[in-house]
Amino acid sequence: MYAFLRFERRRLFGEKKNLIFLGFISLFSAYFVWSGLNEYRQFQAEKKIFIRFEKEKIGQFVSYAQYGGFGFRLLYEASPLNLFFVNSSVLQDVESNIDSLEAIRVESSFKGNKLFLKRGYFKDFAGIPFIFGSLFMLYLGHLALVSPAYLRFMTGRMALKKYYALTTAARLFWLDLFFVVLGLGLFFLVQLGGLAFSGSERAIFFLYLLFLVLLLNFFYLLGQLTTILVRFRKIFFFWFFIIWFICIFLLPESNRISVFNKSRVLESAEKVNLEKFRTLMALEKKFSDYLKMNAATPLNQLRQMQKKFAVQFINSSFLLNTSLETKYLRDVEKVIAGHERQSVLFPTTFYHFFTGEASGKGYYGYLDFMDYIIRLRNRFMQFYLKNRYEGNEATVESFVKNNENIFRSHSRLPKTFWLGLLVTVFYGAVFLVLAYWLLRRQVFLP
Amino acid sequence: MIALKNLNLEKGDFYLSGLSLEVAAGEIYFLLNRLDQDNDFLFRILSGFQAAGSGEISYDGLRLLGAVHPQTAVFIERVNDRADFDTEVRLGQWLDFLCAQGLGRENIYKTLLVGNFHERQLKKMVRDLAPETFKLAYLAICLADEGANVVVNDFIKGAEKSFELKFNKLLLQKKAAGGSILFLGSDIFYASEIADRVGFLKNGRLMFEAAAADLKEMDIKDLYLKFLN
Numbered sequence: 300m301y302a303f304l305r306f307e308r309r310r311l312f313g314e315k316k317n318l319i320f321l322g323f324i325s326l327f328s329a330y331f332v333w334s335g336l337n338e339y340r341q342f343q344a345e346k347k348i349f350i351r352f353e354k355e356k357i358g359q360f361v362s363y364a365q366y367g368g369f370g371f372r373l374l375y376e377a378s379p380l381n382l383f384f385v386n387s388s389v390l391q392d393v394e395s396n397i398d399s400l401e402a403i404r405v406e407s408s409f410k411g412n413k414l415f416l417k418r419g420y421f422k423d424f425a426g427i428p429f430i431f432g433s434l435f436m437l438y439l440g441h442l443a444l445v446s447p448a449y450l451r452f453m454t455g456r457m458a459l460k461k462y463y464a465l466t467t468a469a470r471l472f473w474l475d476l477f478f479v480v481l482g483l484g485l486f487f488l489v490q491l492g493g494l495a496f497s498g499s500e501r502a503i504f505f506l507y508l509l510f511l512v513l514l515l516n517f518f519y520l521l522g523q524l525t526t527i528l529v530r531f532r533k534i535f536f537f538w539f540f541i542i543w544f545i546c547i548f549l550l551p552e553s554n555r556i557s558v559f560n561k562s563r564v565l566e567s568a569e570k571v572n573l574e575k576f577r578t579l580m581a582l583e584k585k586f587s588d589y590l591k592m593n594a595a596t597p598l599n600q601l602r603q604m605q606k607k608f609a610v611q612f613i614n615s616s617f618l619l620n621t622s623l624e625t626k627y628l629r630d631v632e633k634v635i636a637g638h639e640r641q642s643v644l645f646p647t648t649f650y651h652f653f654t655g656e657a658s659g660k661g662y663y664g665y666l667d668f669m670d671y672i673i674r675l676r677n678r679f680m681q682f683y684l685k686n687r688y689e690g691n692e693a694t695v696e697s698f699v700k701n702n703e704n705i706f707r708s709h710s711r712l713p714k715t716f717w718l719g720l721l722v723t724v725f726y727g728a729v730f731l732v733l734a735y736w737l738l739r740r741q742v743f744l745p
Numbered sequence: 746m747i748a749l750k751n752l753n754l755e756k757g758d759f760y761l762s763g764l765s766l767e768v769a770a771g772e773i774y775f776l777l778n779r780l781d782q783d784n785d786f787l788f789r790i791l792s793g794f795q796a797a798g799s800g801e802i803s804y805d806g807l808r809l810l811g812a813v814h815p816q817t818a819v820f821i822e823r824v825n826d827r828a829d830f831d832t833e834v835r836l837g838q839w840l841d842f843l844c845a846q847g848l849g850r851e852n853i854y855k856t857l858l859v860g861n862f863h864e865r866q867l868k869k870m871v872r873d874l875a876p877e878t879f880k881l882a883y884l885a886i887c888l889a890d891e892g893a894n895v896v897v898n899d900f901i902k903g904a905e906k907s908f909e910l911k912f913n914k915l916l917l918q919k920k921a922a923g924g925s926i927l928f929l930g931s932d933i934f935y936a937s938e939i940a941d942r943v944g945f946l947k948n949g950r951l952m953f954e955a956a957a958a959d960l961k962e963m964d965i966k967d968l969y970l971k972f973l974n
Binding site: 301303449455743 | 789792793794795796820822824826828829830831832833834835838839841842843845846847848890
């Protein structure tokens with residue numbers, strides 16, 4: 300085995316074009332980590348401004364009616380691990396406004412320098428090994444067994460099975476080592492740069508690297524299998540691009556289209572908003588009718604009635620609207636769960652899903668954000684109504700305590716992570732065995 | 746000793762019909778065949794990469810089973826394209842790897858020295874070697890196996906005369922050491938020059954056998970037209 304390791308190390312790292320490609324992957328990965336780190340730092344700086352602005356805003360309100368109308372903004376802060384997956388996330392930089400209005404708004408601002416923040420596809424650390432690493436691994440899988448003539452020559456010296464198994468193991472060892480060292484190196488460099496990751500974030504990143512390596516092995520074995528299927532002919536390069544394109548672009552895109560089609564069963568968000576608006580307006584109408592019928596009622600009595608209506612609103616209409624929103628969110632969750640199950644079926648689709656969740660801005664991050672908004676709105680409404688109708692209107696007290704207006708989303712491991720990992724290993728094992736079986740039939744003719 | 750007993754096979758355009766022959770120790774037997782692809786096919790059968798329909802192949806009495814070569818046999822393939830052996834390493838590194846698999850480094854260098862091989866070639870990538878240098882290296886690796894029996898598939902075809910002379914020298918050394926050599930080829934003049942015995946294979950049948958010394962007295966043109974045309 301040691302001789303194979305040494306020989307394959309020389310084959311892989313002694314070849315100029317391989318070194319150029321590996322250098323290119325390292326350089327671009329480092330560049331995107333650096334740019335991710337810069338964006339993270341900029342976000343932190345803007346977060347401070349955001350907090351300061353929100354604090355100042357409260358001081359400007361003269362009444363709780365104003366506070367309820369304008370509300371306060373809620374900022375979505377992704378986990379620091381997001382810097383490795385900036386472009387793999389499902390959500391962009393988003394924020395929401397918590398106010399007394401009926402609709403929940405989640406928005407992304409393109410104001411100022413945020414206009415220039417949008418990157419294209421794959422332009423983050425996770426995208427580089429996915430696009431270029433997969434391409435490289437397919438190619439190296441193609442080169443692994445050299446030619447049938449070479450295999451016959453080697454088989455005269457050792458069993459084909461031994462040569463095949465040890466060559467594959469040795470090549471994968473070095474290539475995996477390269478990608479693991481690259482990933483870990485950049486991870487620790489980021490830490491040296493002053494960013495601290497929690498224990499769970501560290502564990503998620505290490506598991507991400509494990510999956511990445513298995514995904515790349517999948518491509519290597521696919522390249523090896525394709526070469527054998529086309530009998531080592533030059534036409535491999537034609538199939539090479541077709542297979543790569545299908546795996547990298549077509550299947551993930553089909554998966555995305557499929558989830559979009561499935562999401563069509565969901566009611567339109569506007570319809571939900573309209574329903575909530577109707578509930579609110581029904582109560583408003585009731586109050587307006589009451590005013591018309593009791594035009595001569597004194598002001599203090601009116602105020603009492605207003606309070607009564609507000610309590611009624613909290614106990615009926617608001618609860619109804621919240622339940623509408625929660626039900627809608629659970630429907631969205633079902634679509635997401637279906638999407639997750641479907642993504643598990645193929646390594647590249649699962650990679651997309653996994654990196655989205657690891658970024659902290661994935662589908663489940665979105666659900667948590669929405670749940671957080673609903674909870675916060677609930678509390679804010681109670682705070683607002685209590686202070687508006689019962690409290691002292693002279694000073695407007697801030698609802699936000701301990702930076703509650705910052706939603707800290709965590710990187711997460713999908714529930715199906717181990718299943719996705721097993722499916723990838725299964726594909727790899729099938730390719731490995733199938734390639735050997737076909738190779739034997741090509742080397743030893745019946 | 747190399748022994749082929751009643752080999753039969755019919756596969757596409759190629760067929761063998763009851764091929765039997767024996768190559769004694771210290772003998773070079775040249776089996777002439779018109780078509781290269783037939784020689785390639787027969788070579789694959791003799792080296793165990795192609796199953797024969799029926800019959801038996803043995804080297805020093807050890808029967809060939811698949812490509813599990815008996816320690817006593819060496820197979821030298823006609824290598825036309827270095828690209829088929831481009832492992833993307835330097836020649837020296839390739840030799841290191843093969844030596845780690847049990848090949849005698851001393852034996853390799855012995856052959857290389859006969860071919861006036863220069864050490865600097867070891868630092869070149871296999872694909873950058875001159876065709877003759879690559880062939881010499883390949884030959885050195887093949888002959889480094891201790892096997893007394895050698896099966897050659899038209900190895901010198903297309904090679905320069907100087908290389909052919911070096912190759913002949915090595916082949917004769919092997920013969921002098923008591924090796925049995927079965928040469929598959931299509932060059933009747935080369936056969937008469939190097940071999941002890943010559944056989945003519947036509948349409949899968951061994952049509953005619955003669956001692957090489959007798960061949961020189963026969964009308965080679967006539968033999969060529971009769972069996973190899």
